[in-house]
Structure formats: C-alpha cells, structure tokens
Amino acid sequence: MPPLHGILVLDLSRILAGPWATQVLADFGAEVLKVEHPQGGDDTRRWGPPYLKDASGRETGESAYYLSTNRGKRSLAIDFSRPEGQDIVRRLAAGADVMVENFKVGGLARYGLGYADLAPRNPRLVYLSISAFGQDGPDAAKPGYDAMIQGMGGLMSITGVPDGEPGAGPQKVGVAVADLMCGMYAVSAILAALYERDRSGAGQYIDLSLLDSQVAWLANQSLNYLVSGSPPRRQGTAHPNIVPYQAFATADGHLMLAVGNDAQFARFCAMAGAAGLSADPRFATNQERVAHRAELVPAVAALMRERTTRDWIAALAAANVPCGPINDLAQVFDEPQVSHRGLRLDLPHPLAGSVPTVRNPVRFSRTAVEYERAPPPLGADTATELRGRLGLDDEALADLAARGIIA
Secondary structure (H helix, E strand, O other): OOOOOOOEEEEEOOOOHHHHHHHHHHHOOOEEEEEEOOOOOOHHHHOOOOEEEOOOOOEEEEEHHHHOOOOOEEEEEEOOOOHHHHHHHHHHHHOOOEEEEOOOOOOOHHHOOOHHHHOOOOOOOEEEEEEOOOOOOOOOOOOOOHHHHHHHOOHHHHOOEOOOOOOEOOOOOOOOHHHHHHHHHHHHHHHHHHHHHHHHOOOEEEEEEHHHHHHHOOOHHHHHHHHHOOOOOOOOOOOOOOOOEEEEEOOOOEEEEEOOOHHHHHHHHHHOOOHHHHHOOOOOOHHHHHHOHHHHHHHHHHHHOOOOHHHHHHHHHHOOOOEEEOOOHHHHHHOHHHHHOOOEEEEEEOOOEEEEEEOOOOOOOOOOOOOOOOOOOOOOOHHHHHHHHHOOOHHHHHHHHHOOOEO
16 A cells, blocks of 8 residues: 555645645555635646647647646545535545645634634644734735746845846746745645644644745745855856866767765766866865855856767766766757666546646655546536535535536
8 A cells, every 4th residue: 555545635625735745655655635616626726738649639718737746635525614515524624634725824724724723623633824924023924926936935046147247146046946845845744744743643843934935945046144144145057165166068068077075076087088177185075165266257158169968968977977968858858877777657648538637756666656647627427426425415515506606
C-alpha cells in the first residue's frame, strides 16, 4: 500500500500552493476530495491556453495549468456559500484527517467552516490554512499572488541581470516558486502534524503563508545578508558564494558551468589548457576566486568561447567537472536521463483519452507511488462520493443538483 493509504484529505484550496500540496499527498496515497464551486470550479481551469485536446483535436476546456496540479484527486462540485452546501462540507470534514484551504483570512469562518467550527466535531483534524501573509499581522487581510510575493519577499532583488549590464533589472523566476515552495512546506507540515497526532491523538491548526515561506527558503542568501549586513545583489546566473559557477557562452550556444571546489577548478583549468589560472594566487581557492571574480570570469568566458557546447560537455564530463546544457522544455523531455527515469507519464482521461503529466520525483523502495487518476473534470465525483460517504440517495442528490448546490 502507498505510504498515506487510509488518509482522507478535504481540499478546499485552489490556484497553486494548496493544490500542489494536495497533489503530492495524493501521489503518496492519500484520498483527496477536491471541493470546487459548481460554476467554474478552480480558477486555474480557465487559465489557458493551452487546453487539453481530444483525439479529434478539439479543446476539452481542461487547461494545462489545472492539469499540472490536480492529479490523483476526486472533484466534488459543492456550493458551500449556501447552508446546504456548508452542511455537506461539515459532514465530509467530520470524517477527514486533513483539510487544506487558501481563502482570505477568516473567509471560511463566515460559512461555519473554520477550524474552530470543525475541530469540536473532529478533534483529530489537521487543518492547514495557506494565505498570502499569514493569519495575523498588519498585512494579514491583504490578498497576494506569487509574483508580488517574489518581489516583496526578496527573491526578485537577487534574480536578473546585474545593474550596469544590458537588460539589467529585477526578474521573477519562470515558474511560481513562492507558491510551489509554500506547497512543499505545507506537505511537510501536514506529515509532521499527522505523525504527532499518532502520539497525542489530537489534530491541530497550521498557519502557513506565502511570504513566510518565500523569506524562509532564501537560505544562503538570507544568511549572506544577516551575517554581513549587506543585501545581496543580482548576479544573473552567477552564484554569490562560488566562482566560476554560472552560464557561459560557447562557440555555438551556452552551458552552465558549476565548479564547486578547488580540485574541480584545477581540473577545469588543466583540461582547458589554462593551468596557470589555478596556480595564480588570486584564483587558487574559492575564497580568492570570489574576491577576484571580476578578473577571473572574463578569462573563463574567453576560454569557453573556444569550443562548442557539445565539445565542452564531453570534455568536462571526462574531467569530472560539473556542467550541463541549458535546455528548453522540448530538450528536457528528450534528455536520455529524463526519458530513462520516466518523468513523463500519460494517464487515461475521460474527455481526451489520455493526458500527459509529470511523475512525482520521490521513489520509495517498498511503497511505490501509484498513478491511477488523471486530474478530474469539474464535479466528476460528486454523486459517487456523496452517495458513498454521506449516504445520500438518488432523490437527495437530484434535489441538490436541481437547486445548484452540487453539480
């Protein structure tokens, strides 16, 4: 059985951070009930193009964005702004192990679905709220999305071309990393709370914010500032603490050179026919290379332009010096290693026949991740789940559907 077999997750989140977390939980074997509004569902269902196409080439209305974060779940379309819908969600929460939501602070409490409302009936419930700024503080009530959090949380200040160079200015990362990392913190927090529940028998409330997550995972860059008192600056693809560790132009393209220690630098210089660089006291150690970055990087850049990308990758691999191509996504999925690891995965889909997705990178030795469910169409599982979990009969389901409370 998968690691989280028997864990029931009620997912009232949408967009990215919450759905990313619950998709990981689903990959690990939890049953995830994704509760969406009957009219439109998760906002990301409409975040296209591109949209998934069926065998005849017609768009299904399922956006690639939505498909990227909702594998393994069941979709229940329930309008919990209405009392009957609220009652359904409360009954589902009474049997759940975990609930995840990312409404504005206090947003679910107004429907009687806050932690204080649900915990008395289910004291073992682990309830996680994701918000932009947390449940308290001067900004708690404000809305927020990934890009603004990348800016406010410092990431954009260290991402992009350095000042004084062509194209200089702050840049956001090409994928919504503030959301994604918040989702990963959510997974670890939920697992920790479930583990603690095994000892105490009690669930708990978890307050997690995009801003807190963003600041927390700046890692060495945060400590570079806190230790030195000087805020790090944008350095393009360069590393703030290691040199040479950045993208370089070759004779026919670019590659990422990642020299991580002095021995690798010496091997690089010997292989490149520039042994004098590693013998130079200015460059012999990483500390000196960082201090003399401005002199070393142009010298390395001149060497890199002498050979093609393919030639460099072969030569650097033979010298055991880390490097790699800078691939677009087509090249990524053509990489022999990516293909060997089976990262692309096609799942059966009720509207399109099949849907591509990307495997979870975790590989368990005994309890393998099982991929059985494609991201569900809106409301695909409403009747089945309410019939099976709450005992609603066909007449009750038809009445709720006729009144727009479920779909």
